[in-house]
Amino acid sequence: MEETILVGDDLMMGPPSPLIPPEIASHVLEGVDLCDGILKNLFLCLQINDIEPFCQDEIALYRQCAEKRDKELRQRLQDSECKLGLSMPIDDAKERAAQLESEVTSLERRLILASGIEGMEGFRQRWSLHGRLTDTK
Template sequence: MDVDSQPTMEETILVGDDLMIGPPSPVVPPEIASHVLRGVDLCDGILKNLFLCLQINDIEPFCQDELALYKQCAERRDKEIRNRLQESERKLGSSMPFEEAKERVTQLEKEVTSLDRHLILATGVEGMEGFRQRWSLHGRLTDTKKRLESLKQGIDSRK
């Protein structure tokens, strides 16, 4: 066999855990969910196709197209939701009564502290379960910090 006939790149097989490579999907607070999620493609049709493929084929390697499509859709969706969350917090900071905005800052700061503590505790959990906990908590912590920054920017824009 000559060198030219060998494949130039190894074939990659995705598995469900590959969906955990980037940050987890953001958590949307119920008080702003209707505004943030309006018009966002939630990827539910693609997810339904993925589950159907997994149900029919019973193993992931036969569902590579569905996994790849869902991963791409979820990444686009999550990026859009994160941008909308930050914009919503910025608008809230600039438009809600000042005392309510300060209370919201305090609430988000408490949430950051709580997530920080849970993340520290999760460092003691071993194996895949520990990884999943840390991955989820780190993503939520990062998103909450960005929301807090955006809220503070909105409050500062009043000055």
């Protein structure tokens, strides 16, 4: 059986962490495990050992924690956007919907431009933009 060695790029599987709008951030982030303790341990391990193969447990733990955190944040974000939309005056809600549609269009255009960038930098840009686009829709 082959052993898989995790590296930092393995943390870039699935969509990136969602961006939380400032107007609902306090409500969305309340009580969520931000995985900062595990991330500190990962950075400490990398600082001590200097290479990723010696930090397999830390990478795996952070990846699991981040996936759970992001799933919870996405659900809370969606719920908060719905509550915010229902509590706003209709004109404000329409304006917010138009703003989000405009942001989606902008992200789609940036994703098309990023598709022409090769290598790791192109991958990182496409990965980030695709996640933001998915969360904004």
